[in-house]
Amino acid sequence: MTATFRTSQPVSPIDANKPHVVLVGLPGAGKTVVGEGVGRSLGRAFLDLDREIERREGMPVAQIFGERGEHSFRTLETQLTQELREVGGMILSPGGGWIVQPGNVELLRPPARIIYLRVRPETAIQRLGAERASRPLLVRPDPLAELKRLYESRRAAFETADVTIDTERKTVAQVIINVVDLVRREGAA
Numbered sequence: 001m002t003a004t005f006r007t008s009q010p011v012s013p014i015d016a017n018k019p020h021v022v023l024v025g026l027p028g029a030g031k032t033v034v035g036e037g038v039g040r041s042l043g044r045a046f047l048d049l050d051r052e053i054e055r056r057e058g059m060p061v062a063q064i065f066g067e068r069g070e071h072s073f074r075t076l077e078t079q080l081t082q083e084l085r086e087v088g089g090m091i092l093s094p095g096g097g098w099i100v101q102p103g104n105v106e107l108l109r110p111p112a113r114i115i116y117l118r119v120r121p122e123t124a125i126q127r128l129g130a131e132r133a134s135r136p137l138l139v140r141p142d143p144l145a146e147l148k149r150l151y152e153s154r155r156a157a158f159e160t161a162d163v164t165i166d167t168e169r170k171t172v173a174q175v176i177i178n179v180v181d182l183v184r185r186e187g188a189a
Helices: 031-042 049-057 061-068 070-084 104-108 121-134 143-158 172-185
Strands: 021-024 046-048 091-093 113-118 163-166
Touching: 021 031, 021 172, 031 046, 031 091, 031 172, 046 049, 049 061, 049 070, 049 091, 061 070, 070 104, 113 172, 121 143, 163 172
Parallel strands: 021 091, 021 113, 046 091, 113 163
Antiparallel strands: none
């Protein structure tokens, strides 16, 4: 079976010279907007895993969580990650919890490069604004406290990334340039 993805660029077969670039971090770190920009800059396919799951399931992530539970969503996320082993060279933006699910990182790395877009929970919650209502794990009486809890529970996994880029005082354009420069320096562009 050939995997199909909805991306902005054609998807290529596995190419060790162009491993996936996986952007990880908290919700609000900028994974999607940075990933889209990096994909455009490098002419590589970009895939937001949450959006792809929503497309395939015909419902938003929040509805999947609500009707089927988080475990069901995480299973879908891992199945999609398994499919991504069969192709190469994409810029990937998984959800914030992807990195802590057993086996996900190992499915892609090596050769994939994982880049941690670091942001403080206080900054992330501001960046999310009204969008946080669509984040199932943040629909709580105190979303900032929940984001801090998520950060603490995921920080060690985030810090296993190959590279960390602090996004705290950078514009989206600056972060995109940092990621593009990094990928080009490593010769994986």
